[in-house]
Amino acid sequence: MRRNGGTTVRVVIVGAGEVGRAIAANLDDSHDVVIVDRDGDVVEELTYSLDVLALEGDGTELETLREADVERADLVIACTDSDESNVVVCGATKTVSDAFTIARVRRRTLLETWEGSQGAFGVDFMVCTDLLTAQTIFRISGLPSSQDVDTFVGGLVRMAEFEIDADSPIVDTTVEEADCYDSLTFAAIFRDDDMIVARGDAVLRAGDRVVVIGSADSVSDFAQDVVPVASDDADEVVIVGASEIGFQAAREFEDHGYRPRLIERDHDRAREVAEALPDTLVMESDATDADFLAREHVDEADVVIAALDGDEKNLLVSLLAKRLGVDRTVAVIENLEYAELFETVGVDVAINPREETAEEIVRFTRAGRTEKVAMLEHDRAEVIEFEVAPDSVLAGETIVDATTHLPDRVVIGAISRAGELVTPRGGTVIEPGDHVVVFVDAAVLDEVVEAI
Known part of the structure; x- marks a missing residue:
């Protein structure tokens, strides 16, 4: 992504829905942000709630884009609820600007068309909401008790967030006592509304959400200790x-x-997906029918994923599955405000597609400084990966000394050196070319990104 010789990056966001708002809120402190939306009431509300320039208008029209001064933009993000509009915004932008363009789409077929046409439509990068959500569902489903899972350094490093059950053997132990893994770093503990850096004397309580960073094997071993009766x-x-x-x-x-x-209720849709999914058993039925669920032994499932069109339906299905005895439920939610409610009443993980999309797009705003970004706890914290430059303040420093160059509430979780995982300890020296994975409180994120 092009930058203006060290000046603030100018970002134009078209569409002020949940995705646009989340991106704008993440960037408004460190970027020059313009957000465009057709709804005048939304524009007025954004003017007062965020440090952005909010404009009312249709982003598919050149006149509106020029009003947003898109000619000077470094990055244009099209994230309305219309796939076609987002593609048009990017195409129109390219006629008057050399900005890097990102289009958010829902249909995977459109993504595949773009990928097969070497960046057609004037789109430099395309984000498919449904595919991202599906990939997140898969990552989370593989680890018992995990709230969030992501990989870094090409899969060498795994980050995971777990909720500690009252019956877990690590309840009421200190981080130092629980830390018995070959290559694992305890990064942070979320307790109610508080975030605690996971120092050695921090005590793990029932209900805590703990973030760990390390090798896939060590994270899996930790998962087994959090929920020892669960399969990996x-x-x-x-x-x-x-x-x-x-x-x-x-x-x-x-x-x-x-x-x-x-399980799919609609006959035509069930037939369609059965033909497209050769290794999936498609059952045509109403998933809210408790007798059907019992008859098909859904209670024996390791995980039930509720992906119906409607938050209320997904909540009902998840609670029915729990009542039948399913250990783990994952629900897709469209309304982000429901996330905490779902998890409070017993749904293990609630995934919001728009939040996943915003996270994917935000990492592009850090191009050249970070390799990957993962947001935690609805953007209360982030885990970032970056390559250490020769002139970095961290290069040649031990972990103990390196942390003096960084704000508080930052934890160095893992280091990759020439393709090998290095578990960071106090005396570990950070070398130029290392890929470092760091947990960062969102409140100090901009300061950290500038420092590295």
Whole structure:
């Protein structure tokens, strides 16, 4: 992404829905942000709630884009609820600007068309909401008790967030006592509304959400200790709803060697997905029918994924699955405000497609400084990956000394050196060329990114 010789990056966002708002809120402190939306009431509200220039208008029109001064933009993000409009915004932008363009779409077929045409439509990068959500569902489903999972350094490093159950053997132990893994770093503890850096004397309590960073094996071992009776793999997967997300999730599981079951009420849609998913058992039924669920032994599933079109339906299905005895439920939610409610009443993980999309797009705003970004706890904290430059303040420093150059509430979680994982300890020296994975409180993120 082009930058203006060290000056603030100018970002134009078209569409002020949940995705646009989330991106703008993440960038307004450190970027020059312009946000465009057709709804005058939304524009007025954004003017007072965020440090952005909010404009009322249609982003598919050149006149509106010129009003947003798109000619001087470094990055244009089209994230309205219309796939076609987002593509048009990017194409129109390219006629008057050399800005890097990002289009958010829902249809995977459109993504595949773009990928097969070497960046057509004037789109430099395309983000497919449904595919991203399906990939997140797959990552989270593979680890018992995980709230969030992501990988860094090409899969060498894994980050995961776990909720500690009252029956877990690590309840009431200190981080130092629980830290018995070959290559794992305890990064942080979320307790109610508080975030605690995971120092050695920090005590793990029931209900805490703990973030760990390390090798895939060590994170899996920790998962087994958090929930020792659970299997490491979700062998029996039931997906409820052949929505586009449900369909993509089933295909994601198939691609990794699973044979999921998928329940769909609509006859035509069930037939369509059954033909497209050779390794998925598609069952035509109403998933809210408790007798059907019991008859098909859904209670034996390791995870039930609710991917119907409607938050209320997904909540009902998840609670029915819990009542039948399913250990783990994952629900797709469209309304981000419901996330905490879902998890409070017993849904293990609630995934919001728009939040996943915003996270994917935000990492592009850090091009040249960070390699990857993962947001935690609805952007209360982030885990970032970056390559250490020769002139970095961290180069040649031990972990102990390196942390003096960084704000508080930052934890160095893992280091990759020439393709090998290095577990960071106090005396570990950070070398130029290392890939470092760091946990950062969102409140000091901009300061950290500038420092590295």
